[in-house]
Amino acid sequence: MTRKITIASQKGGVGKTAVTINLAYSLRRLGKKVLIVDGDPQGGVATACRLKNLNSKGLVQVLNGEQSLVDVIVPLDGDDLAVIGTGIAAPEDIVFFEEQALARKLGPLFEGDLSAYDFVLFDAPVGVGAVTRELFSISDSFIQVLNCRAGTVITLAKLLNLYIWIRNNFNPELKIEGILFNMLNSSSVIENKIVKQLKSRLPAKLFFDTSIPFADVFEVASIKALPLEKLKAGHRVARDFMTLAVEVDTRKHQFVGDLLVGDDSDFTPMAEAQDEDSSRATLQHRDDIKDALQELCESGGFYGAVVADEMGFPLADYHSPIGVDALATCSSLLGEALVKAGSIIEMSEVNNLIMDINGEDKLVLHRFSMLEEGYVLVAVCPQDVDAIGEIGLAAARIVNSLS
């Protein structure tokens, strides 16, 4: 049976196109027949496969009735690998392509018989627009490509929200194939920490075991418009793509994403995630933390407060002063900034940041350790409150009550 997989990300330049192409070549090596579809109006696949030299017709010509889908399939390096380009040649084609996606005309092109292929891989454009929605609507599953940079959590949150929305409204069968870390620098302390934390906060089966390292050879491959397996210097990373291809081939969606679905709230999977790390705060702990935050607000003069881990995953809140998305960005950015600042001025602890909000109120961010992990307590209060003293006491109370 043909498996249709969209390769997507909320953030640009994370390696979707590179992953699509190299995964396609690796699946082919496993003996699979693979069709790559360029779903990006920027035409990343077309460039990477030198498609313009082979055939300039593509989805645009199918959408305007000039060609049939079969006619725009271009064999790529043998019979078992083929590609469909966007067929975009002029700026008006981009507008037409996006309008067609908006009118829900793109997805149905792929509802016909594609049984000649074991896999159809769609390279999605960046973000969560109409084209991505169309690709998700006709895919069996998607691969989320992620880099381990500050702000990672917020991009993950947005794409997972889109996933839930698509399942609820367009394609109840859509599964998450997996989250793939690309451009990973395994010697970076921060990147390793982000991977570890994300894996401990979300269901482990959401992640591929394989990750793709950062490697200069990708640039050479881009310039030469070749897959990594065709470059001697690319063989090591091509092996990683083989491992990934085996994972994709054998996963067969057993893990599904149902853990994330069926909940009305916008983005609860992090808080609900099953926790295999016994050192982390339990639900009982969360109640204790919430009590401490309530006390901080009621007796310390704060409007609201929240405790989150360093990735921005909230643990407990009282009249939360800040949204999950904002918190994730804020704490991961600040986390990185604090680590850098700490190393620059040789201070092990840089803490207690105060931000003016509107001239009258301020936001205070206090970092503390609990159960051997770093956390942040963020609270909002009037300018004249002794925020640092109170927030330090609240954090100490939380740590004491849990130890």
Ligand SMILES: Nc1ncnc2c1ncn2[C@@H]1O[C@H](COP(=O)(O)OP(=O)(O)OP(=O)(O)O)[C@@H](O)[C@H]1O
């Ligand atoms: N693992 C990696 N190590 C180093 N460079 C990489 C890696 N993966 C991709 N790249 C390079 O990063 C750049 C962006 O990759 P790519 O075009 O595949 O990203 P994308 O997510 O498809 O971007 P867009 O959002 O614009 O479609 C390219 O120059 C590519 O060669």
Ligand SMILES: [Mg+2]
């Ligand atoms: Mg791309």
